[in-house]
Amino acid sequence: MSDKNSAPEILFSRTDPALGEFAVRALDPLKDSELLHSWVTHPKASFWMMQDATLPDVEREYMGIAAAEHHDAYIGLHNGRPAFLMERYDPxxxxxxxLYDPQPGDVGMHFLTAPSDTPVHGFTRAVITTVMAMLFEDPATARVVVEPDVHNKAVHALNEAVGFEIVRQIAKPEKDAYLSTCTREQYLAAIGVTTR
Structure with missing residues (x-):
């Protein structure tokens, strides 16, 4: 029998040589909703499109994801403290x-770093590297697919840094987006791992 007050199970972890320990745990829609609300409504999270969300809105959104068959949400930790939000979905x-032709092994993802008054150089890149490493830890994942807003230049640069290539612009109901993909090989090449 597990202790109700025990720490949530860590599902994935990696050590960044410069920034320390990154880990990922399941998101609890009720316990994490206040934290998430402060993140998704922050001005820096405008591309998350939940700026006007109430706390019940956030609870509803993440309870819906928790119940969904093809969508999962996670809290990312940096040195043990909540620091980012990650979603994995079946595109x-x-x-x-x-909007595109799915291939076997495709996995979609979103990520959001927590707002900070003291930005750490390289932090967001370490977060996306952690997200990608977790996704590719699953041998069934062949390619990661994303659809960032065409105006989100910061994320385009981060995506490129971990191996994504823009396929084309697509029109989603809520935004114009760049459909972008990254294979396992592209990711490993981008982070400097050679495979033969």
Missing amino acids: AHVELVG
């Missing part, structure tokens, strides 16, 4: 239905 069923 054949969520976000990109009818």
Whole structure:
């Protein structure tokens, strides 16, 4: 029997040589909703499109994801403290239905770093590297697919840094986006791992 007050199970972790320990745990929609609300409504999270969300809105959104068959949400930790939000989804069923031709092994993702008054150089890149490493830890993942807003220049640069290539611009109901993909090989090459 597990202790109700025990720390949530760590699902993935990696050590960044410069910034320390990054880890990922399941998101609890009720316990984490206040924290998430402060993140997704922050001005720096404008591309998350939840600026006007109430606390019940955030609870509802993440309870819906928790119940969804093709969508999962996680809290990322940096040196043990909550520092980012990660979502994994099946793009054949969520976000990109009818907007691209899914391939076996495709996995979609979103990530959001917590707002900070003291930005740490290289932090967001370490976060996206952690997200990608977790996704590719699953041998069934062949390619990661994303659909960032065309105006989100910071994320385009981060995506490129971990191996994403823009396929084309697509029109989603809520935004114009760059459909972008990254294979396992592209990711490993981008982070400097050679495979033969």
